Amino acid sequence: MxxxxxxxxxxLVGVNKETLRYYETRDLIDPPLRSRSGYRLYSNEDAKRILFIKNAQKLGFSLDEIHEILSLQTAKKNSRQTTTAKAQEKRRIIDKRIDKLNQLGNAIDRMMEAWERNETDASILAYLGEGTFLSEDL
Structure with a gap:
């Protein structure tokens, strides 16, 4: 090993070395073994776990959610169903964010079009102040 x-x-895993200590305090990784001279010694399993954490973060999972998933994995009690449910919920949240971002992009397009059509020297700040291009749910 x-x-x-x-x-x-x-x-090796592309994180700051203080991140490893932080993950340890958050119980995301086990405390490492120590060498005779006191150095922390990590294993290949630790590297795999950290890569799992980083990949889960890239998918939008918080460290609390990752901790819960790792705990389910360890307990192995209904872990597949629960993990699948957590992934599905994360997908719903992401879809809502995408919808919101699309709405924001459309609002900015409407604002820019209204501003460009205006022949006066009204600033874009005036259009932001009016907010007429925004829908009610933004």
Whole structure:
């Protein structure tokens, strides 16, 4: 089994070495073994877990959600159903964010079109002040 110091592991998985300590305080990774000289020694399993955490974050999962998923994985009690439900809920949240961003983009387009049609020197700030291009749910 390969072992890595904190600096080596941080470089290997592409995180700051303080991130490893933070993950440890959040119980996302187990406390590492120590060498005789006191260095923290991490394993390949630690590297895999950190990559899992980073990939889950890229998908929009918070560290609390990741901790819960990792706990389910360890407990193995209904973990597949619960993890699937969590992924589905995250997808619903992402879809809502996408809808909101599309609405915001459309509102900006409407504002720009209204501003460009105006032949006066009214600033874009005036259009922002009016807010007529915004829908009620923004």
């Amino acid at each position: 390969d072992t890595f110091t904190r600096s080596e592991l941080a470089k």
